[in-house]
Amino acid sequence: MLIRAIDGLNEVVGRVVSVVAVVFAAIIIFDVVMRYVFNDPTRWAFDVTKQLYGFYFVMLGGYALRHQAHVRVDLVTEKLGNLARRWVEVAGYVIFFFPFAWVFMTRSWDFGMTSWNQGETTYGSVQLPVYPLKLAMAVAAGLLFLQGIAEVLKLILGREVPHHDA
Amino acid sequence: QESWTMTTTWPSSLELIEIDRNFVDLANKLTGDALTIEFFEGGALVPAGEVFGAVESGTIQAGGDWPGYWAGRNSAFSPLATTASLFNAVDYVNWIQQWGGAELYNEIYGKFGMVYLPYGVTNNESGFRTNKKIETLDDLQGMRLRLSGLEQGRLLEQLGGSQVSMAGGEIYQSLERGVIDGAEFSTPNVDWSGGFQQVTTFWATPGWHQSASVFGVMVNKASWDALSPETQEALQIAADANLIWSLAFTEKRATEAYQQFEDAGIEITRYDDETLARVQEMANEVIVTTACENPDSAKVYLSQVEYLNDYAKWRDASAPFSLGRTPDGPDAEKLRECVGN
Amino acid sequence: MFGLLLAGLFMGHPLAFVLGGTAVLGALIAGKPMVLGIVINRIFGDVLDNFTLIAIPLFILMARFLSDSGVTDRMFESLRLLMSNVRGGLALAVVFISILLAATTGIIGASITVMGVMALRPMLQYGYSPTLTTGVIAASGCLGILIPPSIMLILMASYSPLSVGELFAGAMFPGILLGLLYAVWVVIVAIISPASAPAVEPDEKIERSALLRMLAIEAVPPLVLILGILGSLLAGIATATEASALGAFLALMIVIVRGKFRLRTFYSAMLETGRTSAMILFIVIGATAFTGVFNITGGLRATQEIIRNLDMAPALLIAMMLFIVFILGAFLDWTGIVLLSFPIFLPIIQEMQIDLLWFVVLMALVLQTSFLTPPFGYALFYLRAIAPREVRTGQIIAGVVPFIGLIIAMSVAVAALPQLVLWLPDTLYKN
Ligand code: NA
Ligand code: NA
Numbered sequence: 019m020l021i022r023a024i025d026g027l028n029e030v031v032g033r034v035v036s037v038v039a040v041v042f043a044a045i046i047i048f049d050v051v052m053r054y055v056f057n058d059p060t061r062w063a064f065d066v067t068k069q070l071y072g073f074y075f076v077m078l079g080g081y082a083l084r085h086q087a088h089v090r091v092d093l094v095t096e097k098l099g100n101l102a103r104r105w106v107e108v109a110g111y112v113i114f115f116f117p118f119a120w121v122f123m124t125r126s127w128d129f130g131m132t133s134w135n136q137g138e139t140t141y142g143s144v145q146l147p148v149y150p151l152k153l154a155m156a157v158a159a160g161l162l163f164l165q166g167i168a169e170v171l172k173l174i175l176g177r178e179v180p181h182h183d184a
Numbered sequence: 185q186e187s188w189t190m191t192t193t194w195p196s197s198l199e200l201i202e203i204d205r206n207f208v209d210l211a212n213k214l215t216g217d218a219l220t221i222e223f224f225e226g227g228a229l230v231p232a233g234e235v236f237g238a239v240e241s242g243t244i245q246a247g248g249d250w251p252g253y254w255a256g257r258n259s260a261f262s263p264l265a266t267t268a269s270l271f272n273a274v275d276y277v278n279w280i281q282q283w284g285g286a287e288l289y290n291e292i293y294g295k296f297g298m299v300y301l302p303y304g305v306t307n308n309e310s311g312f313r314t315n316k317k318i319e320t321l322d323d324l325q326g327m328r329l330r331l332s333g334l335e336q337g338r339l340l341e342q343l344g345g346s347q348v349s350m351a352g353g354e355i356y357q358s359l360e361r362g363v364i365d366g367a368e369f370s371t372p373n374v375d376w377s378g379g380f381q382q383v384t385t386f387w388a389t390p391g392w393h394q395s396a397s398v399f400g401v402m403v404n405k406a407s408w409d410a411l412s413p414e415t416q417e418a419l420q421i422a423a424d425a426n427l428i429w430s431l432a433f434t435e436k437r438a439t440e441a442y443q444q445f446e447d448a449g450i451e452i453t454r455y456d457d458e459t460l461a462r463v464q465e466m467a468n469e470v471i472v473t474t475a476c477e478n479p480d481s482a483k484v485y486l487s488q489v490e491y492l493n494d495y496a497k498w499r500d501a502s503a504p505f506s507l508g509r510t511p512d513g514p515d516a517e518k519l520r521e522c523v524g525n
Numbered sequence: 526m527f528g529l530l531l532a533g534l535f536m537g538h539p540l541a542f543v544l545g546g547t548a549v550l551g552a553l554i555a556g557k558p559m560v561l562g563i564v565i566n567r568i569f570g571d572v573l574d575n576f577t578l579i580a581i582p583l584f585i586l587m588a589r590f591l592s593d594s595g596v597t598d599r600m601f602e603s604l605r606l607l608m609s610n611v612r613g614g615l616a617l618a619v620v621f622i623s624i625l626l627a628a629t630t631g632i633i634g635a636s637i638t639v640m641g642v643m644a645l646r647p648m649l650q651y652g653y654s655p656t657l658t659t660g661v662i663a664a665s666g667c668l669g670i671l672i673p674p675s676i677m678l679i680l681m682a683s684y685s686p687l688s689v690g691e692l693f694a695g696a697m698f699p700g701i702l703l704g705l706l707y708a709v710w711v712v713i714v715a716i717i718s719p720a721s722a723p724a725v726e727p728d729e730k731i732e733r734s735a736l737l738r739m740l741a742i743e744a745v746p747p748l749v750l751i752l753g754i755l756g757s758l759l760a761g762i763a764t765a766t767e768a769s770a771l772g773a774f775l776a777l778m779i780v781i782v783r784g785k786f787r788l789r790t791f792y793s794a795m796l797e798t799g800r801t802s803a804m805i806l807f808i809v810i811g812a813t814a815f816t817g818v819f820n821i822t823g824g825l826r827a828t829q830e831i832i833r834n835l836d837m838a839p840a841l842l843i844a845m846m847l848f849i850v851f852i853l854g855a856f857l858d859w860t861g862i863v864l865l866s867f868p869i870f871l872p873i874i875q876e877m878q879i880d881l882l883w884f885v886v887l888m889a890l891v892l893q894t895s896f897l898t899p900p901f902g903y904a905l906f907y908l909r910a911i912a913p914r915e916v917r918t919g920q921i922i923a924g925v926v927p928f929i930g931l932i933i934a935m936s937v938a939v940a941a942l943p944q945l946v947l948w949l950p951d952t953l954y955k956n
Contacts, residue, residue, distance in 0.1 A: 032796065032800075033796065036796045036798065036799035037795055039586055040586075042579070043586065043773050046579075046583075046766060046767055046771075047770050049767075053328075059328060059346060064576070065349070068574065068575075068576050071582065074582065074799070075582065075803050075806040075807075076573060078800065078802065078803035079803050081800065081803065082800045082803035085800055087803070088539035088803075088807060089541075089808070089906040089910045090537050090538060090540060094536075095536065095537030096537075106537065107536070107537060110536045110537065113533065113538075114538050114543050114545070114546025114547065114550075115539075115542040115546060117549040117550060118542055118546040118811075119545075121564060121565075122564070122565070122568070125562065125565040126565055126568075128241075129237070129565045129569065136257045136258075136296075139256040140349070141253065141254070141255040141256040141262075141333070142334060142337045143336075143340075143341060143347050144337075145256065145334070148256060151573065151574075152569065189821065196684065197682070197684055197685055197686055222826075224820065224821075224825075225868060227684070227864065228864060229563055229817060229820055230566040230567055230817065231566070231567060231570030231574075233570050233574065234570040237562075237566055238562060243560060243563050243566070244821075354679075356682075356688065356689040357679065357689060377688075379690050379691070382688060382690045
């Protein structure tokens with residue numbers, strides 16, 4: 019139940035956020051056309067695409083984990099028996115993933131809130147707010163953390179999907 | 185017995201880091217055993233744009249910077265870093281040490297839990313390096329120029345150009361490929377180390393966008409408070425000594441680099457006086473407009489303009505032996521109205 | 526920290542989180558939990574707020590559009606027929622396209638995925654051995670970071686007194702020569718071991734006119750797109766980011782013009798791009814976290830001390846530095862290595878009055894191995910991520926070994942003949 023809810027959440031996020039790549043590609047092309055054809059480049063394209071790109075990939079971290087798209091070295095583990103391999107993988111999550119994801123999540127939240135409280139913007143003649151991206155990073159870290167829980171549950175309950183199914 | 189970790193916004197390839205290094209050497213000598221500062225070049229610990237956050241949160245105790253990078257958090261950082269067509273380096277030294285500038289640095293940085301010691305000052309920046317000759321303001325029309333700063337960008341837009349924000353490391357390639365029509369970066373010696381003489385043929389002086397610049401160290405308030413008054417004083421002395429050292433050091437290096445640019449066949453042009461007077465007028469407008477959006481910014485600009493007005497009589501009387509000029513700057517009354525907002 | 530890193534890797538945990546987790550544990554073990562703040566500062570500043578990395582998802586998107594609609598399969602098929610009289614023709618095509626692609630892209634993650642996505646399937650299908658296939662794709666795909674433009678060279682310039690232009694000029698010949706050396710190697714393999722690089726069957730060959738027609742239709746448009754358009758854009762008009770966006774757009778146009786556009790394929794290309802981009806950029810996240818904690822907890826200083834205390838002849842010291850780079854390359858990514866080693870090595874090189882440009886290019890050359898050497902070779906990981914399950918990790922590793930040898934051979938040549946590096950920059954900049 020919990021597994022399905024987390025999987026579903028990151029699936030929806032992934033399917034929506036993946037489209038953002040086309041959005042920032044379109045903005046870049048729009049800017050190039052405005053510049054070379056009309057000699058009138060936009061003032062905002064640079065900052066907006068940079069922020070959209072950051073938002074795009076970081077939000078997809080959990081989605082990529084749900085599909086086991088994060089690369090790993092399976093030289094040793096592929097030689098282990100199924101049960102042993104599952105426990106080694108669970109240990110990997112406990113030792114590496116959760117400490118990192120926890121720090122990533124909690125510290126990003128503080129980081130984003132500081133920016134929010136300061137109303138931080140970019141510092142050129144276009145003053146674009148920076149805090150939405152910083153807060154998105156915290157949300158993304160939260161999604162990643164949740165997906166980690168789901169993956170560990172799958173390993174423990176023996177309900178994992180094979181790696182690299184993408 | 186304190187030990188600090190300090191970094192800076194400059195990578196080791198940019199000569200600006202010498203200002204930080206010289207301060208760290210002085211500070212480590214003057215504070216004896218009471219304080220040890222371990223210095224890391226820019227990028228080794230955190231990226232340039234994150235030095236502020238790292239010191240603010242206390243992750244590291246100190247960070248060398250150019251205040252203008254933080255203008256997105258409070259636009260008052262901009263005049264603390266540089267001015268468009270206003271202060272020269274001596275003006276900054278006078279203002280910081282005797283006309284109340286130092287208190288304003290600490291007031292603005294203090295809002296973010298930091299103490300600030302201005303310890304570096306460089307005079308006029310080079311100006312735009314382009315592949316199309318710039319002599320008048322009309323030449324700026326339609327040009328895409330790399331330029332940093334809020335006031336600077338607005339001023340450029342009023343002059344008909346468009347501001348491109350770009351990290352220092354991207355400028356060379358963008359010039360080489362014609363992605364931008366020109367760029368300003370820093371003083372001549374720093375520009376030379378960036379290799380811009382290889383990808384541009386013209387250099388328009390003076391750098392009205394950045395008449396002088398200030399550099400310094402942000403110190404986390406808790407770390408500062410943990411020092412004894414003697415150690416704090418030693419740091420202040422190190423900063424004051426470094427301030428004057430940096431001026432002579434960069435002026436010497438800029439002189440050498442100017443010659444290098446000339447020898448490399450770069451055509452160096454100069455705006456005429458009429459153009460500079462027009463830039464001054466527009467800069468005044470932009471300064472007042474920008475200052476009036478933020479009382480902190482207005483307060484800093486007001487203090488700077490009051491210094492200029494206060495100093496004007498004696499400075500003008502001592503001409504031609506005066507230190508710089510009295511600019512026909514923005515109206516102090518207009519700024520004063522905006523402080524109270 | 527390196528022990529922990531290795532342990533995590535062999536436990537089969539995703540690389541990105543092994544790096545990130547090691548950073549966190551390293552900070553805790555060093556008793557400095559406070560330094561964890563820099564992890565977030567670095568992740569935001571180095572990865573999220575980084576304009577140069579935007580090209581990664583866009584290049585992948587371009588490759589996906591072309592590949593998922595079958596356009597690149599047909600392109601490789603026609604190139605294979607074109608080279609039907611040459612043994613190992615398809616592998617040679619991979620090398621040459623990679624060299625050209627390298628001149629347009631500067632990001633290893635992007636060029637290797639582009640080549641992998643486009644060439645892997647056709648090569649395996651036509652009976653090339655998995656070892657040669659993965660080896661040639663992995664090694665050639667890395668040329669992008671050596672042949673200018675390259676984000677690695679830009680980073681090296683910003684961490685040294687050298688200018689980007691000098692470095693680009695200096696790396697040009699060694700990079701192209703290395704590519705040609707790969708081509709020679711492919712020919713040799715094809716001659717010695719015909720089974721691993723099969724020739725086209727005689728009955729498969731088609732008439733010259735039909736072949737030309739096929740080339741014009743199938744190969745020319747995508748090649749013009751990848752090489753011509755991106756190349757010329759980069760030569761004078763746009764940034765890598767803009768070129769990659771245009772590349773994706775034009776790829777889509779080719780797909781539409783060919784009548785291969787399907788909404789389903791289009792959408793799945795986006796999802797696939799999302800997963801691959803997140804995979805690559807989370808490795809960058811992990812690496813930047815690791816490097817930051819390593820530097821601040823004293824790893825940087827300790828390494829500097831050890832090297833400074835050595836007392837060696839210059840040639841021996843340089844050889845040792847490059848050997849250290851080679852060893853580090855097995856565990857770290859180039860960003861980490863450059864950031865770790867430059868502050869240590871460059872002052873020593875300057876003290877010895879050795880040409881800095883020559884040394885840095887030599888180091889860039891040796892760093893090519895870092896993508897290929899296990900356990901931490903990003904080219905291996907990228908390829909692992911996109912290769913079908915039947916291709917075993919062991920085969921991928923065996924495939925790159927000869928190419929590591931070629932890189933070392935090339936490094937020795939450049940060390941012996943500094944003019945290979947210095948001639949072009951001297952000609953361009955010293956008069
Ligand atoms: Na390249
Ligand atoms: Na490696």
